[in-house]
Amino acid sequence: MKKLSLPGLLVLVVRRDLVLAMRRRADVLTTLIFFVMVVSLFPLGVGPEMDMLRKMASGVLWVAALLSSMLSLGRLFSADYLDGTLEQMMLAPQSLSMLVLGKMVAHWMVSGLPLVLMAPVLGVQFDMSANALGVLILSLLLGTPILSMVGAIGAALTLGLRGGGVLLSLLVLPLCIPVLIFGTGAVEAISAGLTVVPHMSLLGALLLLALVFTPWVTAQALRISME
Amino acid sequence: MSLDVWMRENPLTYIWLGSYAVAFLVFAVEVAMVIHKRKITLRQVRLMRDAGGEE
Amino acid sequence: MAINWFKYSAPTTFYGLAGKLIPWFAIPAVILCGISLYIGFAVAPVDAQQGEFYRIIFIHVPASILSMFLYMIMAGYAALGLIFNTRLSSMMASAMAPTGALFAFISLWTGALWGKPMWGAWWVWDARLTSELILLFLYLGFIALHASIDDPRRADRASALLAIVGSVNVPIIYFSVKWWNTLHQGSTIKFSGTSMHIAMQQAMFTMLAACWMYAIVMTLMRVRSIILERERHTKWVTELPEVQQ
C-alpha cells in the first residue's frame, strides 16, 4: 500500500473540503451575499455623496470582508467535530498542523476568494478609481488568508461551546486589526499618490508569519478543545 | 458649552469627580466583589463538606 | 517525586502564604496612595501648559502601565501553566485578568477626561488610547473564553493559548495602530511634552507602586477563592479554620 506524502495530504484535505463546500453551496453563497449586503447598506446609511463614499470605500469593504469571514469561521471545524472526522484527523499519523493548514486553505478558497473576486464590482459602486481598485484587490488577496488563519485559532478554541459564534468574533476581531489597518492603508496611500510597497510588504510579512505559526497553534488549540 | 466653562472654572473638582472618584469607585467595587466572592466560595465549600459528611 | 509534590501541593501551601501576604501589600497600597495624592495635589505645582488638568496623569499613567504589564504577566503565567501543566499558574492567570481589565478601563476613562479639556473632545483616535482599547478587548476575550468553558482544565488551557497569541499580537497591534495614527496626522500633544517637575514624578511613582500593591492584593485574594473552589473536594480545604467555623 502506498503511503501518502505531505503535499499529497494537503491536496487531499483541500479537495475534500472544496467538494463538501460545493455540495453545500448555500453556505458559501450566504457568506457572499452577506458581504454584498453589508457593503451596499453603507451608502444607504451615510448618504450618496460620491466624494465621501470614495473615501470610505476601502474601509467599508475591508470591515465587511472581516465580518463575513467571521460568519463562516464557526463552520470551519464544527461539522468535522460533530461527525467524528476531526477525531480521526487527530489520530492520523500525519501532523495535525498539515491537516489544519489544508482546512485553512480550503476555507479561504471558499469564503475569502469569492469576496476578493466580488470586491471590484462593489468598488465600482463606490466610484473607486482603477488604481485604487487594483490595490484593494491585491491587499484583500494578501489579507483575507490571514483572516482565515487567525480565525481558525479562534474557531478551534471555541469548538463546541454554546454561544460560540459571538465569542469567536470577540476573540478574533481584535487580533485582526493590524490586517485591517495595513489593508485599508494601502488603498489610501495609492489614492494620495504614495507608494504602496510598505503596506504590501507588511501584509506579506504578516501572511508569512501567519502561515508559519497559525497551523501549529490551531492544532494545539484543537488538542485542548478535544480532550 | 456650559460643561466646558464649568470645567475650566473648577478644574480640581472636575479632576476629582471625573477621574479619581471613578477610579476609586472602580477599586472599591472590585474589592467588594472579591470579598463577596470569597464569602460565597466559603459557603459553597461548607455546603459541600456538610453534604459529604451526611453521605 | 519532587516534581509531583510541587505540582500537587503548591496550591495548598500557596493558599496559606497568600493569606499571610495580603495585609503586607494591602496596607502599603493604601498608605502609598495617600502619599501620592498628597504630593500630587498639595506639593506638585500647576503645569504651565495644561493647568490643573495634568493632575489626572497621576492615576492615568499608572493604570495604563499596569494594564499592559498585567497582560504580559498574565500571558507569562498562562504559558507556564500550559507548558508545565502547573495548576497554580493557570489560576494566577485567570485571577489577574479582571484586575487588568479594570485598569485598562480606568486608563481609558481618565484618558478621555484628560482629553476633553486638552483636545476638546472626549475621545481622540490617538495611538495610545486606541491600543489601550484593543487591550481591553483582549482582556474581555480572555475572560469571556474562560467563563464559557465549563471544564476548568480546558478553560485554563484554552484561555492560556489565547493569552499567548494575544501577547504575540500586542506589539504588532501597537505598531500598526501607531503607524495608522501618524498616517492620519493625529494629535501631537503628549504628556511628556514639557519637562516634568520632580514632585510630579514622585506623585506618579508612588501611585504606580500603590497600584502594583493593589493589583497584587486583588490577584492573591481572587486566587484564594479560585483555589478553594477547585479544591473543594479535598480534605485540606474542609480542615481549614475558616471552613470549620
Place this chain on the structure above:
Amino acid sequence: MQVEGENGSGKTSLLRTLCGLMMPADGKIFWRGEDIKEADEEYYSEMIYLGHLNAIKDELSALENLCISAGVDGLEVDERQALQVLRRLGLKGREALPVKVLSQGQRRRVALSRLLVSDAALWILDEPLAALDVRAVDLMQELIAEHLEKNGMVIFTTHQPLLVPGVELRRLSLS
C-alpha cells in the same frame, strides 16, 4: 480483547485514553515499549480507532468517504481496491450514492470499511456492532478472525455477544 461494563462505567473513556484522545489523569500508555506521547507517529500509523461517531461525511459517497478517510490515515487507495472492500461489506450498487441516503447500518458499514484498507496492527473499536444486522455481525466476526490471524490486535467494546471462531477472547470487565 473485549471490554465489558455497564453504561457509564468508562468503556469509551478507556478506549479514548488508549488512543490518546484523552490524557490519563495518572500513568502512561505504552506501545511497543514506548510512551505514546513520544512514539506519536509510529503509534498512530499502527493504530486505527473507530468511535461511536462514524466519521463519515453525509454529502460524500461511500467510495469518496473511504478514499478520503484512508488518505487522512496516510494511505493512498486506488478505486478498484476501494470498490472491492465496499462490495465485501455488502454495499454493492451503493458505492456512488451520497451517504445521507443510506441506512444507519449501511453507514456503519462504510465506517468499518476503513479497517479493511488499513494495515494497522491495533484496532480499537467502540461498539463496532451498533446498528449492524445479523449478517454484518457475522462478517465482523470473520474480519476480526482474519485480523487476528495476521497477528493483529483488537480491543473492542460491545453489548452483543461476539464469537470469533477458534479464538479465546480476553475479557476486561469495568465495574
